[in-house]
Amino acid sequence: MPSLHMLGHMVAMAVIATLVKQIMELNAEVNKLKDHLDNIKDPPGCMHQIIEGNERTEESSEDENKSGGGEEVSSELDEEKVKSNFVEEVVLTDDIDTAGQDILEHSSVYSSVWCHDGFNQVCQFENICYNNQADEFVMFKHESSIFENVIEEHGSITLDLSSVKDHNGMETTVVSLPSSALSSIKVKWVNETTLVFKPFLSGNLMHMFHDDIIPLHHTLKLLTMGNRYEKNNHPFDVRLFIFDDEFDVDDEVKQFYEVFSRFKIKSKQDFQGNEMTCFRSIFIGLSRATTWYDYGFASPQGPILDRRVQSSHIKSTVTYLRQHLPIPSILNSQEYIVLFSRKENRKIINEMELTMKILGTFGIKVMNLNFESYSLLELISYTSHSKGVIAMHGSLLILSMFLNPGCFIIELFPYAINPSNYTPYKTLSQLNGMGLIYKAWTNQIKENSIGHPDWPAESGGLFHLEEDKRETILHQTEVPPHLCCNDPSWLYHIYQDTVVNSSDISDLLQEVLSESLAMKKAANNSGNLLHPSKVKNVSCHISYADNSGKQDSNENKTRFLSVKWDIPWTTFYMKFESLHYEILFQSLDSDSDKTSTFVSSNNKFVIDTNCSGKCHVWIRAVINSYLTGVYSKATLCQPDFN
Known part of the structure; x- marks a missing residue:
C-alpha cells in the first residue's frame, strides 16, 4: 500500500501535467489569433502606405534619404521593372490617421484639381503622386474627380513651375491613371499642404526677387488666405518642394527661400526610393500677379502690358523679409547715397571722380557698395536707409524695392544701349504707390567706352563670329531689337566699361533731389494718396x-x-x-x-x-x-x- 508521501507526490504530478496541457492549448490559440490578425493586416494586392505627417516627417524623411537617396535612375524606364518596384503587399502603419484609414478601407482615393491664377497656373491638386523614376506627377481619375480651370492635352496637364512666362524649361507634366490603379502602387503620403515650384536663375538678384521671392510670398498668402502663422509673424504652414534635383545655392541666397516655411525645404533628391510620394493637398506653380517685366523670350523685352502688380505686393514682401531675416541696422544717421560698384565687368572707370563730384557739389556722403565687400543683407540694409541709388544697369538695382517713397534711382547705360528698351527698374519705380523717382543716363561718346571683343561669348566676346558680323557690331550706334538672351550685339555692348560724365550725373542728381522733396511733402499731406468717396x-x-x-x-x-x-x-x-x-x-x-x-x-x-x-x-x-x-x-x- 503506497504511503501518504507517495500519494501526495502522485497528485502533484497529475496537477502539473494538467496545467502544462492547458498552457500548450492556450499557446496554440494565441498563435492562431496572430495568424488571423496578420491576414487581416496584410491582404494581398492592397497598397503599402506610409503616412508622413506633422513633426515626424522631418526625421522619417531624413532616414529615408539615407537609405533610398543617391541612386541615379535612368530616364528610359523598363515598364515591367517599374511596375514590380511599385507593387507590394499592404502594411498599414500604426500612425495612419482616421481619415487616412477610412480612405484606404473604402478604396475611394481619387484626384481633383482647381487652378486659381488662370488656366493651368497655380493649380491645387488633391491626392496626386510624384513618380521619381519617371520624374512626373500622376493623378488618379474617377467619375467624381473635379477639373476646374484646367486644359488637358492627350490626357495630361502641362503646368508652369515658375512665374516666368514663355519659358518651356520651367514646366512639368501631370499624367493620368484610373483611380483603381492606386491600389497596386506602393506609396508614402505627405499630409502637409505643399507648394511645388522651380526657382528661375536664383543666382541673379533681379530674377530671384522678381520671379521667385515676391511671387512665392504672394502665392503663399493666397493659398493660406492670410492664416494665423503670418498674422503671428511666423513662417507659413506650407512645405516647399523645389522641383530641381537639389536646391544647390549659397546659404546667403537659400535663407531668402527658407524664411517662408516652417518646414525644411525639399527637392527631388528627398523623394528617391521605390515608392511614389503622394500628397493630400499640393499646389503647383507660382502666381504671376506680382510680376511686371517680360524678359523677351517670345518678343523683345519690356513691361508686361496686362500687369496686375501693385506696390502693395512688393511692400508686403519687403515687410515680411525685414521681419524674418537678420537684416542689420544702420546706426549712422548721416544722409548718404548708394553707388553700386562692379568689379568684374560693366565698370564705371572713373568711379572715384564721380564720388568726389557728388560729395563736393551736394555735400552728401556716397556709399560705394559691391558684392565682393558686403553681404546681401548688408546691401539691403544700406540701400533701404539711403536717399537713393546710382548704378550701371544690372541686377543689383532690384534692391531699390527696399527704398522708401521719395527716394530715387539713377540708372546708367553703356554706349549704344537705348534705355527705353530695357526698363525693369524704371517700370518698378513707376508702379502705382512705389513713389520712386527714376532717371536714366546713357554714354553718348564711343571713345568713353571700353569693349571686350576678346572675352568669352557669354560675356560679350565677338571672336566666335565671322569678321563681317564682328565689324557690324563694333560700328553700331544702337543695339537693334532682339530676343533674350544670347544676342551678341546686346552682350558686347552691355559688358562695356564706361567713363561716365560726372557733370551729367550731377545735373540728374540735382533734379531727383528737388523732385524728392516735393514728393515727400505731397505724400505727407495726401492721406496716403487716398481718393474721396462718392458724393x-x-x-x-x-x-x-x-x-x-x-x-x-x-x-x-x-x-x-x-x-x-x-x-x-x-x-x-x-x-x-x-x-x-x-x-x-x-x-x-x-x-x-x-x-x-x-x-x-x-x-x-x-x-x-x-x-x-x-x-x-x-x-x-x-x-x-x-x-x-x-x-x-x-x-x-x-x-x-x-
Missing part, C-alpha cells in the same frame, strides 16, 4: 427771379440752378490741403449731349442757367486738385413752377 444725396431745382415786375411770365426772369449734396464721409478721416467739387451739368431741352462743368469749394452751389425745362447734374469731390472721387448718380433737376 451722395444730391438734390437740385431750378428757380426764377423776376427782373421785369411782371408776375405772370417767366420769359424775362433769370433762371437759377441750385444744388446741394452731402460731403463725402471719408474726407472727415483724411488729411488734405484742399477739397473742391466738380459739377457736371447737361440740359435736356434739346437733343444735344453738350455738358458744362462748374467748380465749387463747398457742398452748395447756385448758378444762373439757360435751362428752362429739365436738366441732369453729376458731382464728384476732388482732393488736393488731382485725387478725384467717383461721380454721383445722375440727378434730375426741374423748375419750381412753369
Whole structure:
C-alpha cells in the first residue's frame, strides 16, 4: 500500500501535467489569433502606405534619404521593372490617421484639381503622386474627380513651375491613371499642404526677387488666405518642394527661400526610393500677379502690358523679409547715397571722380557698395536707409524695392544701349504707390567706352563670329531689337566699361533731389494718396427771379440752378490741403449731349442757367486738385413752377 508521501507526490504530478496541457492549448490559440490578425493586416494586392505627417516627417524623411537617396535612375524606364518596384503587399502603419484609414478601407482615393491664377497656373491638386523614376506627377481619375480651370492635352496637364512666362524649361507634366490603379502602387503620403515650384536663375538678384521671392510670398498668402502663422509673424504652414534635383545655392541666397516655411525645404533628391510620394493637398506653380517685366523670350523685352502688380505686393514682401531675416541696422544717421560698384565687368572707370563730384557739389556722403565687400543683407540694409541709388544697369538695382517713397534711382547705360528698351527698374519705380523717382543716363561718346571683343561669348566676346558680323557690331550706334538672351550685339555692348560724365550725373542728381522733396511733402499731406468717396444725396431745382415786375411770365426772369449734396464721409478721416467739387451739368431741352462743368469749394452751389425745362447734374469731390472721387448718380433737376 503506497504511503501518504507517495500519494501526495502522485497528485502533484497529475496537477502539473494538467496545467502544462492547458498552457500548450492556450499557446496554440494565441498563435492562431496572430495568424488571423496578420491576414487581416496584410491582404494581398492592397497598397503599402506610409503616412508622413506633422513633426515626424522631418526625421522619417531624413532616414529615408539615407537609405533610398543617391541612386541615379535612368530616364528610359523598363515598364515591367517599374511596375514590380511599385507593387507590394499592404502594411498599414500604426500612425495612419482616421481619415487616412477610412480612405484606404473604402478604396475611394481619387484626384481633383482647381487652378486659381488662370488656366493651368497655380493649380491645387488633391491626392496626386510624384513618380521619381519617371520624374512626373500622376493623378488618379474617377467619375467624381473635379477639373476646374484646367486644359488637358492627350490626357495630361502641362503646368508652369515658375512665374516666368514663355519659358518651356520651367514646366512639368501631370499624367493620368484610373483611380483603381492606386491600389497596386506602393506609396508614402505627405499630409502637409505643399507648394511645388522651380526657382528661375536664383543666382541673379533681379530674377530671384522678381520671379521667385515676391511671387512665392504672394502665392503663399493666397493659398493660406492670410492664416494665423503670418498674422503671428511666423513662417507659413506650407512645405516647399523645389522641383530641381537639389536646391544647390549659397546659404546667403537659400535663407531668402527658407524664411517662408516652417518646414525644411525639399527637392527631388528627398523623394528617391521605390515608392511614389503622394500628397493630400499640393499646389503647383507660382502666381504671376506680382510680376511686371517680360524678359523677351517670345518678343523683345519690356513691361508686361496686362500687369496686375501693385506696390502693395512688393511692400508686403519687403515687410515680411525685414521681419524674418537678420537684416542689420544702420546706426549712422548721416544722409548718404548708394553707388553700386562692379568689379568684374560693366565698370564705371572713373568711379572715384564721380564720388568726389557728388560729395563736393551736394555735400552728401556716397556709399560705394559691391558684392565682393558686403553681404546681401548688408546691401539691403544700406540701400533701404539711403536717399537713393546710382548704378550701371544690372541686377543689383532690384534692391531699390527696399527704398522708401521719395527716394530715387539713377540708372546708367553703356554706349549704344537705348534705355527705353530695357526698363525693369524704371517700370518698378513707376508702379502705382512705389513713389520712386527714376532717371536714366546713357554714354553718348564711343571713345568713353571700353569693349571686350576678346572675352568669352557669354560675356560679350565677338571672336566666335565671322569678321563681317564682328565689324557690324563694333560700328553700331544702337543695339537693334532682339530676343533674350544670347544676342551678341546686346552682350558686347552691355559688358562695356564706361567713363561716365560726372557733370551729367550731377545735373540728374540735382533734379531727383528737388523732385524728392516735393514728393515727400505731397505724400505727407495726401492721406496716403487716398481718393474721396462718392458724393451722395444730391438734390437740385431750378428757380426764377423776376427782373421785369411782371408776375405772370417767366420769359424775362433769370433762371437759377441750385444744388446741394452731402460731403463725402471719408474726407472727415483724411488729411488734405484742399477739397473742391466738380459739377457736371447737361440740359435736356434739346437733343444735344453738350455738358458744362462748374467748380465749387463747398457742398452748395447756385448758378444762373439757360435751362428752362429739365436738366441732369453729376458731382464728384476732388482732393488736393488731382485725387478725384467717383461721380454721383445722375440727378434730375426741374423748375419750381412753369
